[in-house]
Amino acid sequence: MSAFDAVTVGDTVDFGSYEFTAERIKRFAREWDPQTFHIDEAAAEKSPFGALCASGWHTASVMMRLQVDHFARSREHGLSFGPSPGFDDLRWPRPVYADDVVSYSGRVVAKRRSRSRPGLGIVTTEFTGANQNGEPVFSMTAHVFVAAE
Amino acid sequence: MRYFEDFAVGETIDHGSRDVTADDIVAFAAEYDPQPFHLDAGAPETKLTGGLIASGWHVAAIFMRLMCDSFLLDSACMGSPGIDTLKWLKPVRPGDRLSGRSTVTEVRASRSRPDRGVVRFRHELISRDGAVVMWMDNPVFFGRRL
Numbered sequence: 580m581s582a583f584d585a586v587t588v589g590d591t592v593d594f595g596s597y598e599f600t601a602e603r604i605k606r607f608a609r610e611w612d613p614q615t616f617h618i619d620e621a622a623a624e625k626s627p628f629g630a631l632c633a634s635g636w637h638t639a640s641v642m643m644r645l646q647v648d649h650f651a652r653s654r655e656h657g658l659s660f661g662p663s664p665g666f667d668d669l670r671w672p673r674p675v676y677a678d679d680v681v682s683y684s685g686r687v688v689a690k691r692r693s694r695s696r697p698g699l700g701i702v703t704t705e706f707t708g709a710n711q712n713g714e715p716v717f718s719m720t721a722h723v724f725v726a727a728e
Numbered sequence: 729m730r731y732f733e734d735f736a737v738g739e740t741i742d743h744g745s746r747d748v749t750a751d752d753i754v755a756f757a758a759e760y761d762p763q764p765f766h767l768d769a770g771a772p773e774t775k776l777t778g779g780l781i782a783s784g785w786h787v788a789a790i791f792m793r794l795m796c797d798s799f800l801l802d803s804a805c806m807g808s809p810g811i812d813t814l815k816w817l818k819p820v821r822p823g824d825r826l827s828g829r830s831t832v833t834e835v836r837a838s839r840s841r842p843d844r845g846v847v848r849f850r851h852e853l854i855s856r857d858g859a860v861v862m863w864m865d866n867p868v869f870f871g872r873r874l
Contacts, residue, residue, distance in 0.1 A: 610789075610793070611789040611790075611792055611793050612789070612792050612793065612796060613793075613796055613801065614796065614800065614801060614805060616807075626806075627806045627807065627869075627871075628807065634792070635807075635808060635810075636785065636788060636789050636792055640760040640761070640785045640789070641760070643760055643761045643783070643785050644759070644760045644761065644762070647761060647762055647763055648762075651762075661763055661765070662765070662776075662777060662781070662784065662816070662819070663784055663816060664816060665784075665813065665814045665815040665816050666811075666813070666814055667812070667813050668810070668812065668813075669810045669811040669812075669814070670809060670810040671807075671808065671809060671810055672809075674807075719810075719811075
């Protein structure tokens with residue numbers, strides 16, 4: 580059975596969680612998104628966010644890492660997915676602050692065979708991230724190519 | 729310092745360029761996206777991708793850094809609610825040079841929060857040969873001159 584055939588709409592997966600320590604937030608941001616509210620506690624206190632918070636690209640990149648780790652552990656799917664043509668409706672509904680612990684999950688919402696690339700399917704998944712209080716901090720609807728034969 | 733009032737629909741801002749090396753690709757992927765086609769040019773999985781390619785999140789992060797250095801760090805940016813759509817159209821490979829640009833597609837003052845407005849951008853990353861390798865539609869909050 581191909582990886583595409585093994586996916587069922589409605590499948591849900593918990594990808595685990597990640598602690599956004601101040602050190603991790605600043606290290607990512609210094610390299611990729613050095614806005615003051617991501618790299619400097621004192622400046623962040625005076626910003627609209629009120630405290631140091633993670634770059635949205637950090638929140639998204641961590642989701643990717645947890646997803647890869649999950650499927651690397653799961654023999655069932657192996658690493659037979661990817662790459663991705665893109666995503667829709669990415670939302671950062673509230674900041675991820677230092678020491679927040681974000682738990683990520685995904686739910687398959689659609690699958691179809693690629694028209695342009697025979698042998699590949701496209702699986703669409705809604706990803707969400709919630710902090711330790713259960714408040715949503717991240718969501719997106721992403722598409723990924725999956726081997727279909 | 730750019731404020732909300734300093735953006736006009738139709739304006740395009742060039743962000744300069746960045747070269748991408750194999751080491752860059754592997755370093756980002758090792759931390760955030762350790763799939764074989766981002767880590768090892770000799771991995772069998774690169775048959776699907778035609779060789780080592782950068783993580784899409786790496787490509788997005790490269791755009792973000794180019795935009796930061798171009799104007800965002802010297803602006804009244806108040807964060808972003810999200811990305812409406814992002815497309816990774818072409819793979820990014822070692823030796824590529826990526827140029828960033830952003831075109832303002834909408835400018836709208838906030839009704840509920842008079843201290844800010846939303847500027848909507850079409851961001852693009854362009855390869856040396858002029859092809860768009862990634863684009864995204866991104867609303868960003870900017871403070872107003874008060």
